[in-house]
Amino acid sequence: MAGVGGGNDFQWCFSQVKGAIDEDVAEADIISTVEFNYSGELLATGDKGGRVVIFQREQESKNRPLSRGEYNVYSTFQSHEPEFDYLKSLEIEEKINKIRWLPQQNAAHFLLSTNDKTIKLWKISERDKRAEGYNLKDEDGRLRDPFRITSLRVPVLMPMDLMVEASPRRIFANAHTYHINSISVNSDYETYLSADDLRINLWHLEITDRSFNIVDIKPANMEELTEVITAAECHPHQCNVFVYSSSKGTIRLCDMRAAALCDRHSKFFEEPEDPSSRSFFSEIISSISDVKFSHSGRYMMTRDYLSVKVWDLNMENRPVETYQVHEYLRSKLCSLYENDCIFDKFECCWNGSDSAIMTGSYNNFFRMFDRNTRRDITLEASRESSKPRAMLKPRKVCTGGKRKKDEISVDSLDFNKKILHTAWHPKENVIAVAATNNLYIFQDKMN
């Protein structure tokens, strides 16, 4: 089934895969976040080991017009290290929870990366020139004997091999008691928000020693806790608006002009629960794992365990579109609870034109939904279908009855192979899909 992603003559093809082929996956190599920058030229991944790897797209070659530029490693650096909170005797994981790029304002690139407790602003800059001819030191850096210096010369900039440097420019620490789950850069390009389970803070990119607390849902008595914040995002155009989702399946839109503390929402989005589908796990599967504004700012999308919902910001009582990702798992919720899969936090993303949405599933499957044609497709990120420019074959899960050829039954799904993180190029039909420790890049094949 072709056509999902922006046109009828559209077909997804394999482009690249990054990461080790080894079956034994080191925990530290598991990718925990994927993000394109604003132009799509750079693609950043963060992993459980606290490392950030940035890929850069090669310039399109005139010799091979059909093959879009490939992504190659641009920079790798250790963003976060494991830490220890001595007061609480707790280890702070170095896992990168989120990466968010800042819009490019000069030759350097900036991104925010965060683990559970600390957010860091990284500057990634290129150096392709080196000064030679210093007066006080040799080329290898050793200090020259002052008595040997008889003349003065002006150092000259000489070309050198490109070196990409990443340096931490700001460290925003000690503002979150609970685990940070989201960061989002504001459209004013000066501020950003960070959200943990119970609080949301607003930062200025230049100021690290304080932040504003704009949402606080911690009850006076922790015993009365009923819901936590699961995701938060700034509106793409209105710098005073942001949303946050909760574990109860609700979304609150807040306007920072209304009050300093946005505990009272401006809009409250909730779909009434279907009483017929109630089970032990109704509350878990209604917990929202991701919320994303559309590029237009008119819609937002939420991901819960079994579905993706598109909401119109002007309508609070129900979503305008609901897409079932893997409804066949509804009867397996108990097993998924036992093996902890029910707690997996899937992300979702829009394409550049907001006409399609994508999210991940199990067995290295990921799903795309075309909002206009209402068509959906299931694709798989696997090494088997990883020949260059090989077309991806649509996959289908057999939900019952006779299993057709090429279908896979629900019980055969590998729940250890989960695609939690996906990203869509902001302008083109290029997608990045993180499958455990591998990063797959797929492109369209223009007909």
Added chain:
Amino acid sequence: MEYKVEAHRIMSISLGKIYNSRVQRGGIKLHKNLLVSLVLRSARQVYLSDYYSGACLNAQSEREGNEWDITDSEREKFPPSTTECDRVESPEEPQLTEQPEASEKEREYRENDAEKSERVDCTSTSEQESNQNSSLDSVSTETTTESPSDTTVAERDSTPVVVNGESHQPPKTHVCSSNRKRSAEESESGDAPQKRTKVASSNTKEDEEEAEEMDTGNVSNLITIFGSSFSGLLSKDGTKPEAEAEESGQICCDQMLKNLNPWSTAIVAF
């Protein structure tokens, strides 16, 4: 019946997850534990509603004595907890009809039938599972303090339980399915006198009475603690011992709380 088994299994799994979360790298994850506690609560509600909608059996009084002896020996074993719980549940209701007693406190909460019955349920289970010493003295003391519960209990029995099952489910489940954890934590806590019915009272009615008494004493605490989804799994460890000093009836609650001590302490530490 199947629902009960399933609900019980889910409760066991949930408690196991909560227990394991304490040793996970990166600290306790609030979101996940909140969700697990919600599942625990739902399972408990089903478990108890199933019980009250007709799972009770008749004439269990003579059985009860035997059961309590048996459960003593099995107290420290993990697997038999399921059967323990089931056995424990059944005799409760007939006992209620036989031994209606109510203190003034009970009257306050009379409107909540479920709570009362559940408390009894929970209490007896906890008592069975308790590894601490308790004496018949405390039992008899409570028996005397609790007098006018006849009418109220009768009322309660007649109405099907709309579950505010939270109040006792955690203790019951906890007791039934977390023996390992409990024994480890009881060694920590051990201060307050733990009521137990190791000595199968010659008078089973007494057991019932003491259970009810303990429950009534616990009511205010239990309601506070189990009143909403998350609250059931947090303890007021700091305040608990003082209250217990006043009323032995709060022992049940305390015992359960101490069982959840490490996790709740961690949460409080947040």
